Amino acid sequence: MAVLGAGVIGVVTAWYLSQKGHTVTVIEQDHSVAAGTSRANAGQLSYSFTDALARPEFLRKLPGLMLGSDPGILFRSRPSAALLRWGRVFLRQCTTLQAHANTVAVLQVAMRSARLMDRLMEEVPLEFSFARAGKLVLLAYAEDVANARRSVVLKREHGCLTEVLTRDEAVDIEPALQEIRGDFVAAIYSRDDHVADARLFTQGLADRLRRDRAAEFRMGETVTGLVVETSRVRRVVTDRNDYAVDAVVVCLGTGSAKLLLPLGIDPEICPVRGYSITLPPGASAPSASVSDLKSRIVLSRLGPAIRIAGFADFVDFQTRHDEARLDALVAIARRVAPLAADYETGDMQRWAGFRPMTPDGRPRVGRTRIGGLFLNTGHGMLGWTLACGTGSEVAQLVS
Numbered sequence: 001m002a003v004l005g006a007g008v009i010g011v012v013t014a015w016y017l018s019q020k021g022h023t024v025t026v027i028e029q030d031h032s033v034a035a036g037t038s039r040a041n042a043g044q045l046s047y048s049f050t051d052a053l054a055r056p057e058f059l060r061k062l063p064g065l066m067l068g069s070d071p072g073i074l075f076r077s078r079p080s081a082a083l084l085r086w087g088r089v090f091l092r093q094c095t096t097l098q099a100h101a102n103t104v105a106v107l108q109v110a111m112r113s114a115r116l117m118d119r120l121m122e123e124v125p126l127e128f129s130f131a132r133a134g135k136l137v138l139l140a141y142a143e144d145v146a147n148a149r150r151s152v153v154l155k156r157e158h159g160c161l162t163e164v165l166t167r168d169e170a171v172d173i174e175p176a177l178q179e180i181r182g183d184f185v186a187a188i189y190s191r192d193d194h195v196a197d198a199r200l201f202t203q204g205l206a207d208r209l210r211r212d213r214a215a216e217f218r219m220g221e222t223v224t225g226l227v228v229e230t231s232r233v234r235r236v237v238t239d240r241n242d243y244a245v246d247a248v249v250v251c252l253g254t255g256s257a258k259l260l261l262p263l264g265i266d267p268e269i270c271p272v273r274g275y276s277i278t279l280p281p282g283a284s285a286p287s288a289s290v291s292d293l294k295s296r297i298v299l300s301r302l303g304p305a306i307r308i309a310g311f312a313d314f315v316d317f318q319t320r321h322d323e324a325r326l327d328a329l330v331a332i333a334r335r336v337a338p339l340a341a342d343y344e345t346g347d348m349q350r351w352a353g354f355r356p357m358t359p360d361g362r363p364r365v366g367r368t369r370i371g372g373l374f375l376n377t378g379h380g381m382l383g384w385t386l387a388c389g390t391g392s393e394v395a396q397l398v399s
């Protein structure tokens, strides 16, 4: 049985398959585990913050966004045909009804994920800077506060407890917010959201799989195709090998479409670029994870470091603006959260990655019309959060 991709999704999938008694071959093009989008994400286990990006408010703001009104979002001046196609499907999701359905569907996976992560941590002792930190989402505009109140009610109906706090109440919970220079008026608080380092977790779990001889990792091998005969997947072809398989789970993140489209399967994944910096904490670093909706940055305390991440650039696979965008992220972080990090340090790690976004915000998990071929991909902004939920789901289906 093969799992393609050794990001957080592939490794967690291999873990749950191994728990069901399967021996798994994980194939990864990079030489290390979690080298793609799972490498330096914001580190938030945002179980309560599953609100779909495609919603009516986003649609209303879109013309301004396309003209550059928001420094946190960038659109390619000449979008590719693939991006335009994806955009059309995304626009159709921007209704209240669809946004609710998508938010709740992802919330259910997230809540299951939270329970599974707790269990996994009991079974496998790993050091990955995990902290039950809680999460505060800062709101600057009356419209955002009104939307937040509706979202809190919707989530409560589905068993997820969040609350809208005044600015003062939020500062009581996280005193470091006093030093935030944003003009936020309220905050959504979710006590049950956590922070942790996705890369350390993925590496630790992969080591454990290797040690238990439950999975073999074929690193530095690029999957170039799948051979399908009599409607079943029979072989995985890489640039170095050819593997006979009885089942395959595709966990290639933004690399999934390239492999699946020739088979007539469209996972509807658009790469959305985001950025992060990791640096020593400053004099007033928050311990809760903090998302500032206005500036589109998030701050997470990961062990001895603070990670600041953000932005959503719809630029296909372009990377040429990276340095400018990272400079912009640093500038915004310095302005909004001047004491959260030690920006003067020479020890700042800069990173960028592509979120595998689907138009409806739901990951693509499950069977395909080809026998033995399964998907676990398209986790967008929430792959770290949803990893245990979708990994166990697909393992169950494969078994």
Ligand SMILES: Cc1cc2nc3c(=O)[nH]c(=O)nc-3n(C[C@H](O)[C@H](O)[C@H](O)COP(=O)(O)OP(=O)(O)OC[C@H]3O[C@@H](n4cnc5c(N)ncnc54)[C@H](O)[C@@H]3O)c2cc1C
Binding pocket: 004, 005, 006, 007, 008, 009, 010, 027, 028, 029, 030, 034, 035, 036, 037, 038, 039, 040, 041, 042, 043, 044, 045, 046, 221, 222, 223, 224, 251, 252, 253, 254, 255, 256, 259, 273, 274, 275, 276, 309, 310, 352, 353, 354, 355, 356, 377, 378, 379, 380, 381, 382, 383, 384, 385, 386
């Ligand atoms: C700035 C930023 C901040 C984020 N913050 C958060 C957060 O706080 N919380 C959260 O839940 N999520 C967050 N995310 C999203 C999360 O990081 C992703 O959803 C998640 O990492 C996706 O994991 P993956 O395993 O599907 O993809 P990847 O980690 O990209 O793994 C896919 C793997 O497949 C390999 N691969 C691709 N093609 C091939 C091929 N042909 N052959 C062999 N190997 C191949 C790649 O090398 C890669 O290692 C953030 C993302 C970004 C960019």
